[in-house]
Amino acid sequence: MSVHDQSQTDWDVIVVGSGAGAMTSAAIAADRGLSVLVVEKSDKFGGTSAISGGGIWIPNNHYFAAKGGKDSYDKALQYIMTAGGGRADETKVRAYLDHAPAMIKYLEDKSRVRYAVAEKYPDYYQHVPGSLPGGRSLDPELFDTSVLGDELENLRRPSPSTLLMGKISWTARDAHIAMARESGWRFKILWMMLRYKLDFKWRRKSKFDRRAGLGNSLVCALRASLLDRKVPLWLNTDFRDLVLDNGRVTGIKVVSKGRELTLNARRGVIIGAGGFEQNQTLREKYLPQPTKTSWSATPPGNNTGAALEAGMAAGAATDLLEWAWWSPTIPVVGEEKPRGIFAERAFPGSIVVNGLGKRFCNEAQGYLEFGDAMYKDREATGGKNVPAWCIFDAHFRFNYAMGPLMPGQIMPDSRLRKEWRNSVYWKADTLEELARQIDVDPAGLATTVKTVNEYARTGEDKDFGRGGNVFDRYYGDVNVKPNPCLAPIQKGPFYAMRMDAGDIGTKGGLLTDAHARVVRPDGSPIEGLYAIGNTSASVMGIAYPGAGATIGPAMTFGYIAAHHIADNT
Template identity: 55%
Template sequence: MEQNEFDVVVVGSGAGALLAAIRAADEGLKTLVVEKMPLLGGTSATSGGGIWIPDNHDMGKAGLSDSVQAAFRYVKTCARGLASDDRILAYVETARHMARYLAGIGVPYRCVPSYADYYPTLAGAMPGGRTMDPIDFNAGKLGPQDLELLRPTCPGQLIFGRMHINAFEARSLLARERKGKFVLMWIMARYFLDYPWRNKTRRDRRLTGGQALLGGLFAALRQRGITLWLDTPMQSLTQEGGRVTGLVVRRNGQDMAVSARRAVVLGAGGFERNQQMREQYLPQPTDQAWTATPPEGNTGDAHRAGAAVGGALHLMAHTWGAPTLFVPKEEKYRAMFVERSMPGCMVVNARGERFLNESGPYPEFQQAMYANHAQTGGAVPAWIVFDATFRANYPIGPLMPSAAVPDAKLRKSWLNTVYWKGETLQELAGQIGIDPQGLLASARRMSEFSRTGKDLDFGRGDNVFDRYYGDVNVKPNPNLAPIEKGPFYAMKLHPGDIGTKGGLLTDRDARVLTEDGQPIAGLYCVGNNSASVMGPSYPGAGSTLGPAMTFAFRAIAHIVGKPIALEHPELLEAV
């Protein structure tokens, strides 16, 4: 008979959930992880794996200097009053300690020196260094059998659907740095020469991004002998005398009560795959199909369970927005993070008009789509339009540059589903149903901007964040190039997301709070299961995973009676 009494039960198996389980085991607590899906890793496994860590231990190596004070000021401004100041301070103080703990359990990170915060003009922002990327992980430490239990990454994060690439390599290739070709040759040679491993599995031995993070956490979980139940959805929480004492799960076709002597930690992701909840809470129109997170997961089960025992919900109208596109035969829509920064493309509405800075942060992109749609009725969907020069030089969605994979070699099913093509802009406009004169005018204006280097409408390329994924060979603005050489192409963009922001309201130790601000004994919540500490904004790459693991780190400290005190409470007094 399976043992169903534990000190801590963790619901979910993303980064925040696994960090909580590992830290609990390190504190001597008997721990169980229950995961609804048959694969481990959740959305974290399909992510870029970045974490946003102010004043982190690796910045000094890059000659960068940061402070808690600056980070607190920056995040407080970003949060717009929708996250408590003490919770923000707890995050920016503790994140660096969590990052060191990660390295200690075998999941080391390094800072990305030139990857700027998403709002570089705000006070306290940094031009780089706060975002950290995981060091590549050798899947041999897991073995092929456990690797098959780890949710694979998205096809868009692999070269030719097979080979992993890290953030530094991706930037080198996309920005067309001189070393880019050699980087690509090394990646391909390393993969194809690894015969012993490829004879065991098609999946790459070298894991990067979210796969490196989750691979490392999974290995740490196994090393500690932590009990893991996959394919085990939570049904409800149990409560006695106002304290959460465990939960009911569905296992092997039967309901089972599980006791949690010390605490339950919810880390089961957002609610973006629940259409009813999307319609109840999110801006319209909305469709769960547009999300870039794994199908069937993230359906808000733990949100509802937490609310059922008195937990307050907060920020439910907000998502981690990102434009997404449909690719036939892929299990989910693809998010378009960086390709739209490359020069020679523009995004337009049904009038053929630009309405945003294409190179800006992806959550701002999604919000701009909704704002323009409210005004014009024609920005959901929107269209990214580019010419033959762009098509030859840059990847976009599933399309590799035509210099490597010409149109004739693309899948025939992609024409008029993934991309549309016209010999002239007028022909293209007719195919996608937008105003041809508006499209022509927008293209002419973009071509003028490219020659002066100044986007007079939306300031594209005016800041360090925009330029990070620009083409270093294009002058005077790496984000701007003419759109004038046929044939012309378009791809349909939806206001998708990489998760929802709204969830159970928590305090600085991740305790779930009631509507009147009182903690519910025995119940903690992290990640997208909780309301984001970042409020409605996205301060920098890694603003989901960084807080998820940091508050998991703080939660376990509180559970074992060693709560982490604020280091700079004077900053709260100065507010």
Template identity: 55%
Template sequence: MEQNEFDVVVVGSGAGALLAAIRAADEGLKTLVVEKMPLLGGTSATSGGGIWIPDNHDMGKAGLSDSVQAAFRYVKTCARGLASDDRILAYVETARHMARYLAGIGVPYRCVPSYADYYPTLAGAMPGGRTMDPIDFNAGKLGPQDLELLRPTCPGQLIFGRMHINAFEARSLLARERKGKFVLMWIMARYFLDYPWRNKTRRDRRLTGGQALLGGLFAALRQRGITLWLDTPMQSLTQEGGRVTGLVVRRNGQDMAVSARRAVVLGAGGFERNQQMREQYLPQPTDQAWTATPPEGNTGDAHRAGAAVGGALHLMAHTWGAPTLFVPKEEKYRAMFVERSMPGCMVVNARGERFLNESGPYPEFQQAMYANHAQTGGAVPAWIVFDATFRANYPIGPLMPSAAVPDAKLRKSWLNTVYWKGETLQELAGQIGIDPQGLLASARRMSEFSRTGKDLDFGRGDNVFDRYYGDVNVKPNPNLAPIEKGPFYAMKLHPGDIGTKGGLLTDRDARVLTEDGQPIAGLYCVGNNSASVMGPSYPGAGSTLGPAMTFAFRAIAHIVGKP
């Protein structure tokens, strides 16, 4: 008979959840992880794996110096009063200790010295170094069987749908640095020459990004013999005398009570896959199909279970916003993080007018879509428009640069679903149903800006964050180029997300709080299941996974009474 008494039960198997389970086991606690889906890893496994860690141990090597005080000041401004100072402080103080712990359990990270914070002009921002990227992980340590249980990443993050690429390599390719060509050759040679591994599985042995993070955490979970139940959704929490004492799960078709002697840690993700909750809480219009997170899993189950035992829900109108696009046959929409920053493209509404800085942070991009839609009724969807020169040089969505994969070799089904094409801008406008005169005027203005290097309308390329994803060969502004050489192309963008950020309100130790600020004994919550410590904003790449794991780290310390 399966045992159903544990010290700690962790719900979900994203990064925060697994880190909590591993630390609990390291503290000698008998731990269970329950995951609703047949695969482990949630959105975390499909992510870039970046973590935003102020004053981290690797910054010194890059000649950068940071402080907890500066980071606190920066996050406090970003959070705009929607996260408590106490929680923000707990985060900025503890994140670096969590990053060291990660390295100790076999998931080392390095800082990305030139990846700036998302609001580089705010006091306390850093021009780089706080974002950390996972070091590549050898899936051999996990073994091919467990690798099959790890949710794979999205095809958009793989080279030719198969080979992993890390953030350093991706940037070098996209920015068309000289070494880019060699990077690509090296990635391909490494994959194709690894015959012993390829005989076992088609999946790449070299895991990067979220796959490296979750692969590493999964291996650490196995090393500690932690019990993992996949395909086992939590149904509800159980409570005795005001204390959460366990939960009910659905296992092998039956409800089963599981007791948690010390605590339940909720890490069951956001509610982005729940259309009814989206309509109840998020800005409209909204569609669960627009999220770039895996289907089905994150439906807010643990938001509702936590609220049912008295937990307060906060920040429910907010998402980790990002523009997304549809690609036929892919299980979810793709987020467009970086391509829109390259020179020679612009984003327009139905009037053919630009309304945002295309190179800005993705959450602001999504918010600008909603704001413009409220004014004009024509920014949902919006259109990213580019010319033949852009198309020749840069990948965008699933399209590789036409220099490598010309239009004739693209999938036929992508024309008029993924991309639209016209010999002239007027023809393109007609195809996508937007105002041709507006589009022409915007393209002309953009071309003028590219010659002076100054985007007089939205300041694109004016700061270090924008320029991180620009073409180093394009002058005077690496984010601006004329849009004048036909044929012209457009892709449809939706105000999507990479998860929701509203959830159960927690304190500095991830304890779930009631509306009057009292902790609920025995109940902790991390990741997108909890209200974000960042308030409505996104201070830097890694602002979701960093806090998820940091508060998991703190939760376990609190459970075992560590300072």
């Protein structure tokens, strides 16, 4: 259980946070014979990992090799270093490539974590040397949550957007088949719906699916693994500061159950407490403007940067603070946080324009690059890229999802919540009327739509190359020719949805070395202090190499940190 006797204050290792990286490090440390405590600020375990896709990007993984896939260390190194824009540290990149395959193999053999290779999921930068058209991203298998017992009540539940029909769990591989409308997609969806409906015994106990998928699958498997190891996890335990003795971190200060506690860590503290995206002051200090916590797709009230500030106060260096794991988000009335827009931008028949009515990037590109594009050319556009507007017609509305709007054939406008009109979506009989509703230049939008409609006919996006590579086409509709990511916008009524410059976490943080130790500006380690995940500056530099390039490094450097503590302290 998560509630434990808090009379014990001395541990070998204390882990701050309960996301995938944090729980991985706790499991490894326990396996190495160390006493471990995990503390979590919120009343739910799983962190941002729980509401993510749960994928991990692992070059040279054994799953891909077992299927005859070809990858190489040198190709992966070249790819990361080139994509990283000069901001990736080769020593740390090599540490990642050395240990990531061993980390996931260890968890497969020694824990409840189970993955499968997403063979068709391409690396995000297909133009960069060393990229692969698939095989490096791993997708969690479904996990039977009944094994968690009462602990299931403490799980951070996924966003409705990651569930089929808002309630049925699926894998990313299944979601791809359905979204890309590959052969048999309707039967697959029907089978998943029947599996859920016929699980009468479980549905009498819970409205949630017995099976967890994506990020929920991963954190449930890791939590079950910690329960197997009898590793305590204290919820509602807010990290406040580090305890130092002659420059060495010897523990942490927390507030738990209304009490201020000092917890001692004999061997080390591993911080996997997320970034600072929910701290408006820090956002305004470090991130591009404008910026709002309400645009972030991460859980409100968490990831407020306390670990970053404590590390800096202890003398830590930082890097990449001006970057986030950008993703456009759509605000949804009645939901605690906006929804990240990932796959939908590749569907044919929609475009994204700025306030001038003009496209400003390839809509189907990676979400980090899309978000970055919203902040570029601010002088030329007068800041008109923030917010941006997704525009589509009745044909798109009937066939495809966009954020909270399921396809009209499943969820017609008559079934949408009334308060969503003119807040989540706007609707008009003509493009000109729609443009006026959302304060977008009507002439600019008309010209853009006319141009894109011609691109849809020829199959070539001459402005931004949408649909011109295997990554773009991954979520395109395979039935649409000649380009699965392009279709005309011509059938009224027309729709618009606002996209903000959101994120799924900040990218910058405490600077660490190849052992995950937090370092000072001169490169010397702060003894006893380790940082992983979004608390640390990303090993990937300014890039997002592929699906799972956030959680994969968090888990890998958690694995590295736990072993380093066991071997060297």
